[in-house]
Amino acid sequence: MEGFDSAGETDSIVSLVVSGDGNSSEKRKRETETDTETLMDVVVPAPRHPLWKTSLCSYFRGSGGLCSHGDSCRFAHGEEELRPRPDNTWDPASERAKKMAKMEVEEKEETDGGGGGIMMTEKFEEGESLVAGLSKCLVNLPMKWTSDHLRNFLKEKGVLFKSAKKKKGMVVGFVSFENVEQVATAVEELDGKSVGNNRTLKLSDVLPRSFERNNKVVSEGSLPCSDLVTKAEDSINDGADSDGNVASSSSALMGRSARAAVTPLAHMSYPDQLEHKKNSLAQTLKKLTRNARKACPRGISLPEWIQKSREIGGLPCELEGIIGSPSVYGYRNKCEFSVGLSLEGKRTVGFLLGNFREGVTAVEEPVDCPNVSQIACKYAAVFQKFLQDSSFPVWNRLNNTGFWRQLTVREGRSAHCNVENSEPIISEAMLIVQVCSIGFEDQKIKDEINFLENAFSIGSTEEAPHLPLTVLVIQDHTGISNAAPADAPLKYVFTRRGEGSELGINDDVEPRIHDHISGLKFSISPSAFFQVNTSAAEKLYSLAGDWADLGPKTLLFDICCGTGTIGLTLAHRVGMVVGIEMNASAVSDAQKNAEINGIKNCKFVCGKAEDVIGALMKQYLCLLLKPDDASSSTHNGSMEHSGDENVIQQNGSHQSMESRSELLLLQQFENVVAVVDPPRVGLHPTVIKVLRTQSDLKRLIYISCNPESLVANAIELCTPSPGETEKSNNKNNNRGWKNTTSASLARHRAKSMPDSEPFIPVKAVAVDLFPHTPHCETVMLLER
Numbered sequence: 142m143e144g145f146d147s148a149g150e151t152d153s154i155v156s157l158v159v160s161g162d163g164n165s166s167e168k169r170k171r172e173t174e175t176d177t178e179t180l181m182d183v184v185v186p187a188p189r190h191p192l193w194k195t196s197l198c199s200y201f202r203g204s205g206g207l208c209s210h211g212d213s214c215r216f217a218h219g220e221e222e223l224r225p226r227p228d229n230t231w232d233p234a235s236e237r238a239k240k241m242a243k244m245e246v247e248e249k250e251e252t253d254g255g256g257g258g259i260m261m262t263e264k265f266e267e268g269e270s271l272v273a274g275l276s277k278c279l280v281n282l283p284m285k286w287t288s289d290h291l292r293n294f295l296k297e298k299g300v301l302f303k304s305a306k307k308k309k310g311m312v313v314g315f316v317s318f319e320n321v322e323q324v325a326t327a328v329e330e331l332d333g334k335s336v337g338n339n340r341t342l343k344l345s346d347v348l349p350r351s352f353e354r355n356n357k358v359v360s361e362g363s364l365p366c367s368d369l370v371t372k373a374e375d376s377i378n379d380g381a382d383s384d385g386n387v388a389s390s391s392s393a394l395m396g397r398s399a400r401a402a403v404t405p406l407a408h409m410s411y412p413d414q415l416e417h418k419k420n421s422l423a424q425t426l427k428k429l430t431r432n433a434r435k436a437c438p439r440g441i442s443l444p445e446w447i448q449k450s451r452e453i454g455g456l457p458c459e460l461e462g463i464i465g466s467p468s469v470y471g472y473r474n475k476c477e478f479s480v481g482l483s484l485e486g487k488r489t490v491g492f493l494l495g496n497f498r499e500g501v502t503a504v505e506e507p508v509d510c511p512n513v514s515q516i517a518c519k520y521a522a523v524f525q526k527f528l529q530d531s532s533f534p535v536w537n538r539l540n541n542t543g544f545w546r547q548l549t550v551r552e553g554r555s556a557h558c559n560v561e562n563s564e565p566i567i568s569e570a571m572l573i574v575q576v577c578s579i580g581f582e583d584q585k586i587k588d589e590i591n592f593l594e595n596a597f598s599i600g601s602t603e604e605a606p607h608l609p610l611t612v613l614v615i616q617d618h619t620g621i622s623n624a625a626p627a628d629a630p631l632k633y634v635f636t637r638r639g640e641g642s643e644l645g646i647n648d649d650v651e652p653r654i655h656d657h658i659s660g661l662k663f664s665i666s667p668s669a670f671f672q673v674n675t676s677a678a679e680k681l682y683s684l685a686g687d688w689a690d691l692g693p694k695t696l697l698f699d700i701c702c703g704t705g706t707i708g709l710t711l712a713h714r715v716g717m718v719v720g721i722e723m724n725a726s727a728v729s730d731a732q733k734n735a736e737i738n739g740i741k742n743c744k745f746v747c748g749k750a751e752d753v754i755g756a757l758m759k760q761y762l763c764l765l766l767k768p769d770d771a772s773s774s775t776h777n778g779s780m781e782h783s784g785d786e787n788v789i790q791q792n793g794s795h796q797s798m799e800s801r802s803e804l805l806l807l808q809q810f811e812n813v814v815a816v817v818d819p820p821r822v823g824l825h826p827t828v829i830k831v832l833r834t835q836s837d838l839k840r841l842i843y844i845s846c847n848p849e850s851l852v853a854n855a856i857e858l859c860t861p862s863p864g865e866t867e868k869s870n871n872k873n874n875n876r877g878w879k880n881t882t883s884a885s886l887a888r889h890r891a892k893s894m895p896d897s898e899p900f901i902p903v904k905a906v907a908v909d910l911f912p913h914t915p916h917c918e919t920v921m922l923l924e925r
């Protein structure tokens with residue numbers, strides 16, 4: 142379970158180990174052969190108090206790490222020393238206890254159907270209707286069950302019913318009955334009984350949706366499947382959309398507002414939010430120390446950074462605080478609005494209120510969401526107004542039918558600021574409307590899209606000043622979740638031929654908008670990643686550059702480079718940039734961006750980093766100037782670029798060096814730095830292995846939007862390599878990883894890391910790109 146892997150204290154074995162460097166005072170817990178029972182540094186007193194280290198030391202905490210008892214203190218100096226109490230509980234002041242309490246609340250909410258009922262605003266099938274009193278909602282069913290599973294289960298239990306519906310991926314199902322006797326039997330046979338993997342079934346009444354209670358006519362002409370209203374979107378479901386626009390399901394369910402769903406920290410002051418995020422990051426980073434300590438092979442002394450971590454409260458390195466966002470309100474340059482029915486049954490463009498898994502499908506307008514820009518809100522309102530009269534249905538998440546699915550508004554800032562308030566001017570906007578064309582006639586779609594284009598055009602000019610509208614894209618996506626792949630077909634594209642012209646279908650004009658970072662202009666295509674908070678991203682990139690210690694003799698790898706933002710903004714500080722990115726449109730944007738800005742020392746490679754990085758590093762690093770070669774170098778200290786074109790290489794294939802001049806240029810590099818900025822899941826193991834084993838790579842800047850994956854990757858990068866014996870012992874030990882945490886998995890992988898010098902975490906800092914949400918970016922410097 143997340144957060145509880147680190148200590149594994151209850152089943153761990155304490156042993157005294159003399160470290161390989163002959164330091165006999167270094168005592169630590171060791172992993173056992175079974176791999177799950179792992180340990181940490183512990184000083185064992187004699188005799189040991191029965192409550193040894195089961196409570197946090199208040200002196201230690203209050204004094205910022207000073208306790209006169211030192212290692213002999215019976216209280217725990219920090220979370221990593223803390224042990225469970227004899228009754229298997231944790232010190233209530235500890236993070237573990239708080240996390241456990243939180244999880245208990247969440248589990249209870251899940252069992253209770255979210256504590257407030259299920260918000261289903263959609264019907265399962267045409268003609269389906271539920272009669273109040275003769276319909277029940279079953280909560281806590283196994284997610285993988287379908288309607289058939291539910292029906293068989295009811296039959297097995299001898300429960301008669303009229304109809305039963307259950308959608309895979311949800312924990313709720315809906316049953317209607319012929320009469321009250323059947324209802325009574327169902328309650329007796331099912332409520333509180335065990336189902337699936339020890340889940341406790343709960344029967345809830347189906348409450349009429351508010352719009353039915355008020356006897357309003359519902360435009361979708363449907364009755365709800367249930368009384369409980371729940372609805373959250375797949376993106377919210379998974380905890381985050383592609384850009385970290387996240388709603389925690391529990392807060393969404395409790396808050397019952399779009400504001401609470403997408404900006405759960407909005408009730409706090411901004412300084413409090415920053416403090417909260419910094420503390421939460423510190424807790425996560427401590428996992429790096431704990432896990433690297435556990436994974437440290439036998440017979441090898443603990444790296445100095447682990448030994449010194451006690452001096453900084455268990456952190457792997459100094460956490461230099463958190464940098465706030467220059468813009469706190471309306472900062473998002475990209476907003477993804479779902480289309481669905483509100484709690485009132487109205488066609489709505491906004492945010493899902495909770496978690497689809499738990500049956501939430503209600504969408505509410507983005508009212509009071511402090512991260513959403515005014516322009517995005519206005520376009521959402523224009524689209525919502527249009528939908529009220531559209532003859533095409535909105536997307537039904539229960540049976541995956543409908544046409545209108547999602548609106549994304551992307552904005553681009555001009556190079557100039559508003560003279561009155563110094564705010565950036567939003568000069569371009571791209572609207573991406575996602576639809577599902579299955580089952581709809583082409584001509585009818587065309588007509589409907591023309592109406593929509595007209596509605597947006599008029600909507601944009603009705604505002605004073607006019608809203609920017611650069612391009613309208615209709616994306617056709619037939620998948621279940623709204624998260625469309627980068628290559629989802631663009632069915633129609635309306636662009637402007639020139640400044641001030643009307644939107645129209647101009648096949649020769651590419652759909653794109655432009656933004657500006659650090660004085661450079663960036664061209665952005667519809668599916669390319671671009672940080673959602675431009676002014677905070679500017680801070681992030683320049684900080685990464687400062688930490689990277691760049692110079693004209695630096696070769697910089699920008700791994701997961703998107704549209705090239707990091708590499709291009711740092712290009713003037715290095716000899717050459719090699720960017721790697723898998724999204725072909727983003728690579729093409731990066732290439733264009735280099736051209737637009739007259740930058741000639743960047744190359745962009747299209748491919749998955751795991752497929753291309755090994756060959757690329759070999760190709761470039763074997764030509765590095767080594768200190769021994771310095772005397773034979775012709776390098777005169779200033780970089781002269783050959784004027785080579787920036788090169789895009791497709792599908793992971795790599796070409797040999799383009800020219801002799803490039804080869805000569807490379808020979809002048811004296812150091813290599815990599816900046817990695819991976820997606821939420823972190824780096825692929827192959828990429829980690831290449832970074833780790835390329836001994837010429839001495840400095841690595843890790844930028845992460847997910848501290849858990851940063852920690853997991855850093856465990857592999859920073860743990861000393863195992864000896865041969867340990868590696869071979871580990872070979873047959875690869876079992877039962879399905880339910881393990883990312884950190885445990887990383888520990889396991891670290892054991893098979895080829896012999897190589899580990900990196901050392903030097904410093905870290907948080908940069909808040911997502912005010913009002915729990916998310917923020919982390920930058921960590923690793924060196925060796």
Ligand SMILES: C[S@@+](CC[C@H](N)C(=O)[O-])C[C@H]1O[C@@H](n2cnc3c(N)ncnc32)[C@H](O)[C@@H]1O
Nearest residue numbers: 670701702703706722723724749750818819820
């Ligand atoms: C967090 S974004 C960072 C983009 C860029 N550094 C920026 O700041 O704009 C992650 C990028 O990694 C790309 N990506 C995801 N998986 C990848 C992989 N396996 N190999 C290469 N790029 C990948 C995504 O397409 C996305 O552009």
